[in-house]
Amino acid sequence: MALTRRTFITSALALGAFTIVPRRVLGGPGFTPPSDELTKGVIGIGGMGHWHLGNTGERLVAVCDVDEEHLQEGMRIGGVKGYHDFRELLERKDIDVVHIATPPHWHALISIAAAKAGKDIWCEKPMTRTIAEGEKVVEAVGAYSRMFRVNTWFRFSGDLFYDSGGTARQYRKLMRSGLLGWPVTVTIGAATGFNWKFYHSGRTDLTPRWIPPQLDYDFWLGPAPYKPYHPHRVHYTFRGYWDYDGGGLGDMGQHYLDPVQYILGKDDESPVAVEADAPAQHPEAVSSFRRILITYADGCRVILEGEREKDDIPFIEGPEGKLYKDLRSTIVNLKEKIAQLPEPESVVTDFMESVRTRKKFALNETNAHRSATLVNLCKISWQLGRPVHFDPATQRCKNDEAANRLIDPPMRAPWHLS
Amino acid sequence: MINFLPLSMTLIAALIISGCASTTTSTAPAPPISIDQLLGTMPARDTVEALWLYSSMTRMGPDAVMAICKKLGPPATETSTQAEFALQGLASFVTAEGRETERMMFVGALAKALEVARPPDQSTFILGRLQVAGRGESIAPIARFLDDERLSGPAAQALVAIRDGAEAPLLAALAASHGNVRVMIIKSLGDLRSPGAFDPLRTEVASQDPRIRLAALYALANIGDSRTGDILAKAAAEGPANERGEVTACYLLLARREAETGDAAGALSIGRMLYDRPTATEGVQVRAAALEVIVRSKSESAIDDLIAAMADSNGQIRSAALRLASRIPGTTATRRWVAATERGATRREIVSMLGTRGDGSAYPAVISLMGDADAGVREAAVDAAVRLKGEESVPLLLSLLERSSEASDITAVRMALESLPRERVIPPVVASLSRVTPAACVMLVDHLGRFADTLSGPLIGLTKSAVPSVRLAALRALGAAGKEADAPRLIALLLGTESEAERAATEKSLVSLCGRIPDPENRSDGLLAAYRAATPVQRARLFRVMGRLGGSKALSLVSAETRSKDPDLHDAAVRALADWPTLDAFDSLLVVARSDGNLNLRVLALRGAVRLVANSPIPPAAAVRYHARTLAAAVRPDEKRLALGALANIRTSEALREVIPYISDDSLGLDAAMAAGTIASGRADEKDGPGSAQVARAFIESMVPGRFRSRVEHNFDAAEGMGEPPEGFKALFSGRNLDGWKGLAGNPVLRANMTPEQLAVAQARADSVMKAHWSASDGILVFDGRGENICTDTDYTDFELMVDWKIEKNGDSGIYLRGSPQVQIWDPSQWPEGSGGLYNNEKNPSKPLVRADVAVGQWNRFRIRMIGERVTVWLNNVMVVDSVVLENYWDRSIPIFSSGQIELQSHSSPLCFRNIFIREIPVRSPLFTGNLFNGLDLTGWKLIDGKDGNWGVEQGLLYTTGDGGGWLSTAREYDNFSLDLDFRLSEGGNSGVFLRSPRQGDPAYTGMEIQVLDDYADEYASLQPWQNCGSIYGVQAPSLRASKKAHEWQHYHIVAVGPHVSVTLNDQLIVDADLTSHMDKESTHPGLKRRSGFIGLQSHTRRVEYRNITLKELAWKEENDTH
Incomplete structure (x- = not known):
């Protein structure tokens, strides 16, 4: 059970006063004052890319998109150069951080290429579209000693799941204390703050259309299988297709599941079983689900609740007590008790600080890969229509060849991981 | 879509009874249902229905599967979509454990379906299902498509997914392939890590087609044959410059593969080559990756490389080395790292790493580093010690605090303690309290204060400490950590202390400590017991606490004392009552409001009564009855207005009924009409009718006397919105x-x-x-x-x-x-x-x-x-x-x-x-920080109502001769600030510092005055305490005498933020006032509610000198603004 694991220890100490040397002064004395400005390039500037163009702490110098219309819009920003091919953007020596806001089927390839090029990486959620892609990103980011963050934040900032009434830090303390008993069940759904079925269903009635001239559709597809063009596959609606993402779960799953792994102390493990209760899925178009049950080796469970929207469901339930929204609980004086518990390890919550000091960001490639794995495992059970059993050590399913082929599907040439 | 629900449910039940994993050899009779009907129910709504559908279909055999394939048709037709659902569902179904027979049947049928010529999209779809369900038996049917321009991609992907047996057909197809197909086959052979592909591919790296070159480089590196090193070296030397980065990445990939397959020497040589050979084109990330390869190659000497890397000039290499340190476990490595902490610029980082690396054998070294001369190293050592040994390290952490008062040490220990379970930490912390430095003691006491109901004995002991900061911390901590039994001691401290800060802390702690007594009736018992023997001044302090705790015994005592002959006691009792937490004080407040001789206290009581009712969770009708009594008890129009305002906030008929009679009142008519208009416009109990706006208009027409009507209507219009901007908008x-x-x-x-x-x-x-x-x-x-x-x-x-x-x-x-x-x-x-x-x-x-x-x-x-x-x-x-x-x-x-x-x-x-x-809203100018007096002349000051020559500057001092009256004002107004100044008095000297004063009237009252006075002089012996040096003149007396004698320099630190004004004289906090508790003096001292004004120095009698007058404006709190 989680309590026997090594106690987390607080440390606000800097790992070291290491300083990244911005590209343009490479070869200089090796020390850069923290006030020195970092630079960024944003790849994929259609949807979430807009957000990344804004002030995230670095100066924008380059944008990249395979849709000429997006690119022209981005290039209206002063001092910014536009690229069609992300590999050309990565060749620039004066870029410190690369923001990846493409659809998810590109996240891993671009992350790995950016790591090879010596860029630090700020990647949109979900971190990767498959588990094997996540493994390769972890490998590359580690080997090339890069800094990496995924663009979700509930584990270190704000109210957990928007309105649970507490921060992830508070929940982490509570879970570690065992006050609710162990194992616990965490439920996430409309009743606890988010409707998983929200948006992003694919369509099964797509008839081929002409590819618009401003879009390099073949490059947009990249590693994904070639399918005839239809506008619903691409911008803003691509999440409804398994080839590029996984519906509302792909969109928001990591957002909500990442802090769950953190509060349960499962940042270096994965579940052993996932079972989706859903209508049969089309091979291309994502539809909805009723419930997905995630089980860990120690008996902890996470339920993605697609129904019971109006019920007052306990957010977290253990043998000793229940916890509802707004920190209501069957345990008396819970807030006071939480305040007295040992503090969890402190983390870096400013990515620019990570880039400058080379201290890992709170949500980095390793723990984000584990939370993306939750999403990707759920997608597999959901697609196959059966429970899958997972080995957290090998990161492969047990006795399920079809599931493992979804864990590591081949990419369309010439794209490859590694 | 046809609805088969009743039938399907029956069948499902039958299936469940007969066992779900039935096979085609089952003896159960085939369901009397056609494949078209089954397709009609696609997609299955849940797993149970899916199980029924797919098992029914598989029992129908290969012909049924082929029939479904036939229905793959023009896209976006219902039939085709249903077939897509069915084939995908079947592919998943047959790959579940224990369905090998069904799987063989299914993939066999797909293979046959592929033999039929069909549009490429349909073939692609079928190949995709074989990618899910196919194994060795499907290799040949898939491989047929490897030479097809359109279908070779999906076919190769399916083969790679199947893996076993895929190498041979891909190699066979390589020879005849070209262009895109060739790239795809090479890449697929690389994905498969096909050992047999080494020879065919080694020449491809020289291809003229860059796509083929790069695919071959990747494939060869991923295959991991050690001979690839030479090929890469050649590519690096002879290949195009823009592909060098890719070649380097392939080197690193090859090294990883070599390390995986046990060729440590090969991996190591690549690692060393790339680590030692940084080129201009390669970034530091390549060296970091090379260092990782060296460690990965499990070379004994990798620890040397890591320690050497700590001297590298590039921080990214150093941080990579520290992260890689955890990859080389064991005590031998630990010893080497510990030795590296002896010198060098990165000692602190290495100590931190030893903590995260987790080998306990570093602990003794870490402990001794807690005595290091470098504060950063000590800090890291504290963190590492607690990481390595947890609570076992606590006594040693605490012993550091016996030697150190440095903030960094104290903070590091505090964070370490906060990370540990309380029950293990508290005993050693308590035991150390008497030994640690005072600054550390304050931190530890604050830490203990987080824990309710823990041992309070040591904290009580510390309330007698000679160090004021320790005393204060203990008093603060007792609020949470104290027990009921500690109340008498805290009460004694409350009654005995002369320090304003300690009094405030003690009051607060008493309220929270006594507030934890379960029965509200008993919460004030300790205070009541102390009451008899207390002096009037002490009783006033007790009232303040009682007023926050409530309870009927305390209420009757305080109520009784509102009739006390002692003016101070009388005053304190009314104030406590006005703050009472529960509605049961209402009657007593009304008594005061009706009959008290002191007008200020009457108003205070009335306000208290209105507040109590407004804050109580009672029904509107009850609230109206209470307010009606308040209205009746109020004497002056100003007092009655308070109650009318309260009634206006209750939008019910009852409230309206109470307000209406006052509309004809000469002095209150307008207020009552306004209140009535407000109520009428938003009556909560008006369920039907034409809507509140019309109701209110009709009411105004009929009820409000003509002389008020226009004012009420205007007010109402503004509220209802008739298109005219309100004043100022x-x-x-x-x-x-x-x-x-x-x-x-x-x-x-x-x-x-x-x-x-x-x-x-x-x-x-x-x-x-x-x-x-x-x-x-x-x-x-x-x-x-x-x-x-x-x-x-x-x-x-x-x-x-x-x-x-x-x-x-x-x-x-x-x-x-x-x-x-x-x-x-x-x-x-x-x-x-x-x-x-x-x-x-x-x-x-x-x-x-x-x-x-x-x-x-x-x-x-x-x-x-x-x-x-x-x-x-x-x-x-x-x-x-x-x-x-x-x-x-x-x-x-x-x-x-x-x-x-x-x-x-x-x-x-x-x-x-x-x-x-x-x-x-006009924007405030930026906050000012700096000197108000330049030491040379009176620049920035303006003389108000005084005589020229009365003020002057000499030798850097600002002085007043004290015989001209008037005052010296700053050039601009300030609202919230801290003001520091030195002053020196002649014997009997008298001056004052004005705060927030206008330039009209007597600034001691139109603003306020902090008294500057030689209060040792005999002539001032009979002054009231609120006239002494340090007082807010006429408002609040200093809590103790902190002033020095004439001719000595003295220092004022005055802070005014919103209604909070504090005065620190010669480093002693002597006034910590909340002006809102003095609002009873507002009528004679209107300056108390000013939020802004000039700062001034008073010229009164005799010479007074000032110097070092500095001001820091403080953040302006918007809620205090009275726009």
């Missing part, structure tokens, strides 16, 4: 056209980055979008539900905005302030928290305090005030956001922009807005 929307508005051209960040020409183009486009969807109609700004936000064409900084809005069911909108989202508007039946919240806030509150929306389809009114980064929102006259910081949505790392346009948000639902009025 101007209209943003004419009601007739869209003048003053523009379209939304991107977000503020985008706009800021556009050139003027770009912006002009974007704006023109945005304006045309806006005009298509927003329109002015009969005084209402209407949005049709499509398009973008509408924006003011002016930017605003600080402002107050009024806007009425109306939405439809499920409607959603918002008001952007300074171009940033947003004050939320939405349907409260959909989002029960209601509108008005700062929806996009993450750190600060994002929800409204209460739901104040009216029903959807009716008009709501916002009043939004934004000053600095804070926003206050009233919705329908109810405050829903109370001075909350609006975060910068466009850039979370910076505060909200200082100015920007106001936008009404489009959110795909029709919207109406009207009565859009704005009042701009």
Whole structure:
């Protein structure tokens, strides 16, 4: 059970006063004052890319998109150069951080290429579209000693799941204390703050259309299988297709599941079983689900609740007590008790600080890969229509060849991981 | 779609009974149902139905599968979609454990279906199902497509997914392939790590086609044959320069593969080559990766490389080395690292790493480093010690605090303690309290204060400490950590202390400690017991605590003392009563309000009574009865106005009935009419009828006397919104056209980055979008539900905005302030928290305090005030956001922009807005910090009501001769500040420091005065305490004498923030006042409620000198503003 694991220890100490040397002064004395400005390039500037163009702490110098219309819009920003091919953007020596806001089927390839090029990486959620892609990103980011963050934040900032009434830090303390008993069940759904079925269903009635001239559709597809063009596959609606993402779960799953792994102390493990209760899925178009049950080796469970929207469901339930929204609980004086518990390890919550000091960001490639794995495992059970059993050590399913082929599907040439 | 539910349910039940995993050899009779009917129920609604459908289909055999394949047809037809669902479902179904027979049948049928010529999209689809379900048996049928331009891709991918047996057909297809197909086959052989592909591919790296070259380099590296090193070396030397980066990546990939297959020497040589050979084109990341390869190769000497890397000039290499340190476990490595902590610039980082690396054998070294001369190393050692040994390290951490008072040490230990379970930490911490340095003791006591109900004995002991900061910390901590039994001791301390700070801390702790006694009746017992023997001054202190705790025994005592002959006791009793927490004090308050001889106390009691009722959770009818009694008890019109105002807030008929009789009253008529108008316009109990507005108008017509009518109507119009801006506001929307508005051209960040020409183009486009969807109609700004936000064409900084809005069911909108989202508007039946919240806030509150929306389809009114980064929102006259910081949505790392346009948000639902009025609030100048006196002359000062020559400067001192009267004023006004100055008095000297004074009247009363006086002089022996040096003159006496004798320099530190004024004289805090508790003096001392004014120095009698007059303006708290 989680309590026997090594106690987390607080440390606000800097790992070291290491300083990244911005590209343009490479070869200089090796020390850069923290006030020195970092630079960024944003790849994929259609949807979430807009957000990344804004002030995230670095100066924008380059944008990249395979849709000429997006690119022209981005290039209206002063001092910014536009690229069609992300590999050309990565060749620039004066870029410190690369923001990846493409659809998810590109996240891993671009992350790995950016790591090879010596860029630090700020990647949109979900971190990767498959588990094997996540493994390769972890490998590359580690080997090339890069800094990496995924663009979700509930584990270190704000109210957990928007309105649970507490921060992830508070929940982490509570879970570690065992006050609710162990194992616990965490439920996430409309009743606890988010409707998983929200948006992003694919369509099964797509008839081929002409590819618009401003879009390099073949490059947009990249590693994904070639399918005839239809506008619903691409911008803003691509999440409804398994080839590029996984519906509302792909969109928001990591957002909500990442802090769950953190509060349960499962940042270096994965579940052993996932079972989706859903209508049969089309091979291309994502539809909805009723419930997905995630089980860990120690008996902890996470339920993605697609129904019971109006019920007052306990957010977290253990043998000793229940916890509802707004920190209501069957345990008396819970807030006071939480305040007295040992503090969890402190983390870096400013990515620019990570880039400058080379201290890992709170949500980095390793723990984000584990939370993306939750999403990707759920997608597999959901697609196959059966429970899958997972080995957290090998990161492969047990006795399920079809599931493992979804864990590591081949990419369309010439794209490859590694 | 045909509904087969009843039939399917029966069959499902039968299936479950007979066992789900039935096979084609099952003896169960085939279900009397056709494949078309089964397809008609696609897609299955859940797993049980799916199980039935797929097992029924598989039992029908290969012909059924082929029949389904036949139905793959033109895209987007229902039949084809159903076939797609069925084939995908079957592929999943047959790959489940224990269905090998069904799988063989299924893939066999797919293979046969592939033999039929069909459009490529259909073949692709079938190949995709074989990618799910195929194994060795499917290799040959798939491989047939490897030479097909369109289908080779899906075929190769299916083969790679199947893996076993895929190498041979891919190699066979390689020879004849070219172009895209060749790239794809080479890449697939690489994915497979096909050893047999080494020889065929080694020549491909020389291909003229860059796509083939790069695919071959990847494939060879991924295959991991050690001979590939030479090929890569050649490519690096001879290949195109722009492919060198790819070659380097392939080197590293090859090294990883070599390390995996046990060829450590090969991996190591690549690692060393890339680590030692940094080229101009390769970044530091390549060296970091090379270092990782060296460690990965499990070379014994890798530890040397890591330790050597700590001397590298590049921080990224050093941080990579520290992270890699955990990859080489064991005590031998630990010894080497420990040795590396002896010198060098990176000692601190290595100590930190030893903590995270987790090998306990580093512990003794870490402990000794806690005595290091370098504070950073000590800090890291504390952290490492607690990581390595947890609570075992606590005594040693505490022993550091016996030697050190340095803040960094104390902070490091505090964080270490906070990370440990309390029950293990408390005993050693308590035991150490007497040994540690005072600064450390304060920290430890604060730490203990987090824990309720722990041992309080040591804390009680520390309340006798000789060190004031330790005493104070102990008194603070006892609030949480103390027990009921500690109350007498705390009460004794409360009665005995002369320090203002200790008195305040003790009061607070007593309230929280006694507040934990379960029965409210017993909470004041200790205080009551102490009461008999207490002096009047002490009794006043006890009252203050009782007033916060409540309870009937305390209430009767305090009530009785409101009749005390002792003026101080009498005063304290009324004040305690006015603050009472429960409604049972109401009667006693009314007695005071009716009969007390002191007018100030009467008003105080009346206010207390009104507040108690307003804050009590009682039904409106009951509240009206209470207020009616207050109204009857009030004597003067001013007092009655208080109660009328309270009644106006209760929108019921009962309230109206109480108010109406006063409308004919000469002095109260207008107030009563206003109150009645307010009630009538929003009567909560008016369920039917034409609506509150008409009710109120009719009421005004019929009830309000003519002489008040216009005033009441005006007030009512302002509340109801008749199109005229309130005083001080101007209209943003004419009601007739869209003048003053523009379209939304991107977000503020985008706009800021556009050139003027770009912006002009974007704006023109945005304006045309806006005009298509927003329109002015009969005084209402209407949005049709499509398009973008509408924006003011002016930017605003600080402002107050009024806007009425109306939405439809499920409607959603918002008001952007300074171009940033947003004050939320939405349907409260959909989002029960209601509108008005700062929806996009993450750190600060994002929800409204209460739901104040009216029903959807009716008009709501916002009043939004934004000053600095804070926003206050009233919705329908109810405050829903109370001075909350609006975060910068466009850039979370910076505060909200200082100015920007106001936008009404489009959110795909029709919207109406009207009565859009704005009042701009002048922006405060930046906060000042610096000297008020330049040491040379009177620049920056102005003499008020005095005689020339009365003030002068000599030898850097500002002095007054003290015989001219008047005062010296600063050039500008200040509201919140800390003021430091030195002063020196001649014998019997008398002056004063004025705060927040206007330049009219007696500044001691029109503002306030901090007394400057030689109060050792005999002539002042008979002064009242509130006239002594350090007092807020006439308001609050110093809690102890801190003044020095004449001719000595003395120092004032005066802080005024909102109603809080504190005076520290010669480093002793002697006044810590909350001016709101002195509001009874307001009539004679109006300066007490001023928020702003000049700072001044008084010329009174005899010479007084000043120097070092410095002022620091403090953050202005918006809620104190009285705009």
